[in-house]
């Protein structure tokens with residue numbers, strides 16, 4: 001039975017989390033048909049073959065250049081039928097998650113989001129999900145024949161398993177009613193590493209004293225090819241944009257390395273970083289609770305440590 | 318204008334998470350329950366709209382009787398009446414089915430809720446409700462302004478924002494900074510006691526999703542401290558011990 005994988009791109013490149021979705025479906029036993037909606041580079045789509053896609057459908061109707069959730073759900077429902085697929089896999093995102101929900105509701109599929117590992121199929125079909133904002137996991141049985149699975153970052157390992165995939169154009173009738181939500185405009189950071197996708201995150205808190213000191217953190221982030229994040233008060237005070245706010249009520253990150261500077265480590269902040277592989281805390285207060293959640297720590301003044309750290313990283317390259 | 322605000326009853330954000338009965342049930346010992354923080358933003362925005370231009374605000378919760386103090390708090394904040402669907406909120410599809418049922422019957426212009434609950438974090442109920450009702454859903458909404466039968470919204474996307482326009486009715490999953498959380502005052506608390514809270518039985522809804530057991534992540538190892546005058550040692554450890562550089 002084929003597995004359908006919805007892939008997203010950002011700035012012309014297929015997102016890493018979407019590659020992971022293809023790898024996940026391949027590891028489930030495939031065969032894998034990937035589908036991309038709106039403008040996409042042909043070479044990027046062919047490249048999905050490397051991670052296990054046998055076939056790639058490209059619905060290139062320009063009406064799909066904007067991520068309109070109802071329209072995307074319509075295309076995926078149709079593609080599941082046409083491909084005779086029972087399972088849809090995709091990456092959790094501001095587009096993927098709501099689309100997954102609508103497709104599941106429409107097709108009567110069992111739905112799981114925030115899935116962190118491959119299914120166990122010894123008795124039934126059981127996936128592991130991240131819950132309580134990273135503080136716990138649940139094992140959930142998906143018993144309907146149709147299933148929709150939305151993955152958290154790092155749910156599957158990227159391994160090269162094949163060559164170029166064949167790309168086929170795909171067309172779907174798109175009635176105007178699907179476009180009830182109109183996107184008037186969007187603002188998007190360009191050229192920067194996106195926080196939810198980043199392998200390294202440099203994050204600053206109230207201890208940074210003011211937005212004028214962020215150049216220092218950006219310098220460190222640039223040296224590490226990292227994204228920048230912040231604590232909630234920092235975005236509440238307007239020192240940094242809201243999409244950089246990490247934590248319980250902000251972005252949940254899962255990088256290889258999270259460097260927290262001048263952040264006390266309130267439980268609500270930790271909720272957004274507890275899936276990080278390695279955490280470094282730099283804080284002038286040795287009693288800061290963040291040290292308890294850290295792998296490495298330095299007690300010291302951020303304004304002295306950060307320049308030194310940036311230099312040491314440059315020197316070690 | 319009729320607004321439905323759907324709220325969850327969830328552990329306070331500082332709660333330690335533990336399970337009991339062989340890791341099959343959440344352990345509520347010592348846990349304080351609150352209105353989900355995202356739902357609290359949705360409620361605050363609904364009350365702002367009510368205060369600015371007149372509206373009735375109904376809150377809905379799917380939960381057993383012990384969620385009633387949480388519902389009364391929403392009434393104290395300013396909602397006019399409440400519905401409790403008497404059932405354990407076992408999964409997103411089940412909860413969405415209950416909401417859709419009442420949303421349809423009540424003829425609401427606007428259905429607000431949080432972007433996700435902070436216990437199961439699935440972040441899909443608003444979208445499923447939208448699909449069931451055949452109306453748009455938008456999440457996470459950081460700004461919502463009504464303009465007659467239309468609304469202008471800002472939605473957070475990875476690395477930025479999208480500005481949207483949509484006709485009523487629609488469903489919105491809310492987050493900050495859509496409004497400031499509201500704290501009930503004494504008058505609100507007094508009047509909440511007598512506001513109508515209707516208890517209804519759930520409709521059946523088969524989701525094909527069943528939680529079998531829970532698990533806690535493995536405990537974190539001890540932190541390794543590096544002296545402030547030896548920053549290069551941190552880089553060395555990140556490179557050669559943690560292997561993350």
Ligand SMILES: Cc1cc2nc3c(=O)[nH]c(=O)nc-3n(C[C@H](O)[C@H](O)[C@H](O)COP(=O)(O)OP(=O)(O)OC[C@H]3O[C@@H](n4cnc5c(N)ncnc54)[C@H](O)[C@@H]3O)c2cc1C
Nearest residue numbers: 205206207231232247248249262263264268269284285302
């Ligand atoms: C429902 C709810 C949800 C919340 N959600 C979030 C969330 O999603 N994300 C979030 O971050 N918070 C969240 N919070 C807020 C959270 O409780 C904390 O208030 C917040 O995380 C504190 O931010 P901070 O660490 O930057 O500031 P502070 O707690 O003020 O800490 C500043 C730290 O900087 C250190 N410092 C000061 N000067 C220096 C210096 N020169 N060098 C080095 N260190 C220095 C201090 O020692 C201190 O530890 C939430 C709260 C609630 C109630």
